[in-house]
Amino acid sequence: MNGKALHQQEEWQALLEEAVREDRLIQATFSSPRGKGDDISRKLTVRPIRLKAGLFYQFERYLNNKAYHENVAADRLKEQLQASMENYKQALFKMAEADVQVLANKKGALSIVGRKAVAKRAAEPQTHNRNKSYVLPDGEPVPFLQALGVMTPEGKVVKAKYDKFRQINRFLEMVSDVIPDLPRGKPLTIVDFGCGKSYLTFALYHLLAIKERLPVRIIGLDLKADVIEACSKLAKQLEWDALNFSIGDINDYEGQTSVDMVVTLHACDTATDAALLKAIGWGASVILSVPCCQHELFRQISQPVLKPLLKHGILKERFSALVTDAVRANLLELAGYRTQLLEFIDLEHTPKNILIRAVKGGNANEEDLLSDYEQLRDFVGINPYMEKGFDHLRLKSQ
Template sequence: MNSKNIGKLKLFMMGIESRFAENNDTFKEIVVTYKAGLKEFVGRGAYEEGKIKFNFSGVTKVKTIKEVVSSILEEAEKYEAVNFIYRERGTDILITADNKNVTMKNVKVKEEEKETKKIHFTEGTSTLLNRSYYIKVGEADEVLKAIDIMTKDGKVKNDKIRKYNQIDHYVELLDPMFEKLAQKGNLTILDCGCGKSYLSFVLNYYLTEVKKIKCNFIGIDIKESVIETSKAMAESLGYRNMEFYAMDIKEFKSRKKINVVLSLHACDTATDMALAYGIKEEAEAIVAVPCCHKELLSQYSYEPLKSILKYGVLKARMADVLTDGLRGTLLEAKGYDVSIVEYISPLETPKNLMIRAVKIKDEDYKAMDNYMSMMAALNVYPALYGFLNEWEYEE
């Protein structure tokens, strides 16, 4: 290839170097094809601990991105044309060069396949909703298979359709929030009581590959077995922007600024611990889907409603309302804009609320006084308030 176009190719490849250095967490592979007449010679490179394991002409070496680019440019001089593909999660960068021209373009992966792919089911009756999905079959197959929503041959499992709908609706509810947070740059998202981290894996896919938002995920859970499962899944998917720790959230100290705190179905006061951690870290957003509510049931009393609360089932339901209502009120007092919405249908589970809180201002002392008055009126001492006081005292 002539020296003029080798020079142009070098400029494009310098951009590839910068891209890898800035965000190699999303890098998947390099494929370079040299052409001489009808013959083609292919080289491939995969990620290995911050470098690239590159194979060409039967020889495999681990090199830095700079060394790989240098060797590709040197080899290109010997051939009539070269096609270079830099693959990262959700995008392929294609560079083609010959003696006439050098071009570069970004291509959304499997674009043609995505446009024509239809949803297929395993045997049985489908209950997929008539809606446009955020986590689309055909685009998100890799992660849907990893979390056991989809079979190996690309069919949505009928016994997982409800779970698929829930996961997709979760993303739908959070999408506007992340749209606003994207301007803050690289987001660090903490999943408290992450379990097997299914929702974090799906969110990771959506934010990284669909929305093109740079993000890192940290999963915390007290159970070592689920943490090991999450680590293995992240490795198999190539999601290097995820890390997991088996520990109590009280013991966790982040090296990075935490932008978003998530908590899904953390039992009873574990939800309060996650909310308190988010408030303490002044996270820009906190999202919780609470599970069982036990704490306030044995605490609260309210004389004007005594004749109603004598019925056990009504007192229990009121305890649920008070628990999440007080959580929302304290978040507002700490400067968050709060919404409490139905996450899924109450026909599926009575524990179906999502608390979304976005930081908009400093602490509101008037709102805090109102919260304290409600505590006194109800004769309660909520765990969220207790965790916040405990952490403030320790500091």
């Protein structure tokens, strides 16, 4: 073993020693499997948990859309981490005071390629299985999930629907965070633009009307008549009279004068912008949007400085999508919303994984926001569709 290889091995062993010290390892994530096979998970996550018997580390794998957990005693953590690294090309260790990235070369030799210092943090072992933290736990029968084929009559999640189950729960977590921002003392009106098969629309009604017992009326809107018919039939079957579905287009919809929450999931291209403008016009308290295909700015972006990036179609497409969502987020802030861009579901399931969550009541400096937005817009040479709803801001022309 040459000097460099010896040093790399010593660094790896030192990292393992640091990880096994109690309260040091926050989380370890292994990715990019070295081999292929049904028994190899694309990602392995390790985190501390607290059981009655003491401190353990939970190794979580996903195989065939199902989660598998193995709880490893603290005194076996080092050997399990070492064995796990033999199956993956890279790993990220989140430690008490640093994030450390490890890579394996083609021969399997390990090297630490990055160590980023962070503010000191302490591991907080979970006290129970992660599944129990779901808004809709696996194992507890939920009528609408059974009707949609996600759950069995006994309440077990159908194997082929596990990704959909996780997506529904992730969405409900994001909604739960903003329930306090919804108005009280009156019935709530919610519009879901482009509701499609309405898995999340039914989930939203279940959370607000059934679990939270809030007075709520939800309207699902979509262009497909067969989809609306099926959704209406299921709502009637569940006896959810305050959940209604209609055929309609986002741009032409005039069915409400006041709406408290607007949801728009995977509305194509500028249909997302049209939905956001509707929500702003209604003064909606909460807006939840997961954009889909984004072509408008792809055709417009032009900046010679970025030519090395923009000359590659796939990079230009991704860059355009990021700019599009940055435009939306900034314009929502200018409209008086506190805006967050959140990861909706793992990238391994879909690249369309950004959720825009906006809550009315932003108090940022409008002049600074406007200046920042105009500089971005003019730098990349765009004229966004969504700007047409902001004439009152006197946006400067390019």
